[in-house]
Amino acid sequence: MINFTYKKEIEASIFDDYIKENKSPVVADMILDELKNVEINISEDFIKNQLNFISKQWEETQPKFLESLGKFYEENLQAPDLTCYLIRLNKFPYDYSKGWFTAPLFTNPAERNRVIMHELCHYYQPKPLPREIKEAIPEILNDHEKFRMFGFDKGHKHEKEQQWRKKIWQLYKNGGKFSDLLKLADKNIVDI
Numbered sequence: 001m002i003n004f005t006y007k008k009e010i011e012a013s014i015f016d017d018y019i020k021e022n023k024s025p026v027v028a029d030m031i032l033d034e035l036k037n038v039e040i041n042i043s044e045d046f047i048k049n050q051l052n053f054i055s056k057q058w059e060e061t062q063p064k065f066l067e068s069l070g071k072f073y074e075e076n077l078q079a080p081d082l083t084c085y086l087i088r089l090n091k092f093p094y095d096y097s098k099g100w101f102t103a104p105l106f107t108n109p110a111e112r113n114r115v116i117m118h119e120l121c122h123y124y125q126p127k128p129l130p131r132e133i134k135e136a137i138p139e140i141l142n143d144h145e146k147f148r149m150f151g152f153d154k155g156h157k158h159e160k161e162q163q164w165r166k167k168i169w170q171l172y173k174n175g176g177k178f179s180d181l182l183k184l185a186d187k188n189i190v191d192i
Contacts, residue, residue: 002062002116003083004055006040006047006105010085014102018091035088040105050105054086057109058116065117068146073126073178080123084116096123117141126178133185136164140172 015035020028040047062079070077082096086105092115094101101119104112118138125134135158141147167188171180 001079001081002055002058004051004058004086005083006042006051006086008040010100010102011035011087011089014087014089014091014093018093019089031089040088051086054109054112057113061113061117065120065147068143069117069121069124069140071177072140072172073124075124075126077124080120082123092119094119094122114141117147127182129182129185132158132160133164133168133181135161136168137181139165139168142169143172 012035015031019031023031042048042051066077066079081099083100085100085102087102088105089102090104092102092104101116101123103115103119118141121138121141122134125137128134129137167184168181171184
């Protein structure tokens with residue numbers, strides 16, 4: 001089960017570790033000002049309702065997602081025991097060794113579910129692969145019928161990741177599975 005919650009310290013840490021250095025000082029100050037001055041109180045009804053809504057939306061999506069991802073990964077996937085920290089930022093790191101990942105607190109439900117699915121692709125990945133391939137695997141989420149996802153997972157703008165996204169999509173559309181991806185990665189490891 002995923003426990004959806006908000007924790008100010010996690011949000012602040014993510015801002016410091018992943019966002020602050022990549023923004024201009026003016027933009028970083030604007031974001032920090034909002035994080036400090038617009039408090040999120042998880043005991044307020046609005047936030048409780050938001051957390052409940054997010055949880056319900058995911059509970060409806062999760063079975064189909066796990067079935068479809070499990071077919072690709074060639075594993076029987078069970079619901080994870082994780083905490084999802086909902087944040088107001090645009091980077092969504094995770095630390096699965098500590099049992100958590102992040103997703104957007106305020107966005108449309110389809111985009112939030114896309115982020116959750118993307119992060120869970122990493123969580124369930126059966127074997128480590130180079131970053132370019134790992135980040136390209138969520139390309140399979142763009143099979144909207146199977147994954148019940150209503151947005152597009154485009155990934156990062158890194159050239160090698162985008163090349164792998166094309167390879168993975170072609171492999172996936174032709175019925176390929178994770179074991180086929182491993183063979184393709186072994187064959188192309190010199191290109192990474």
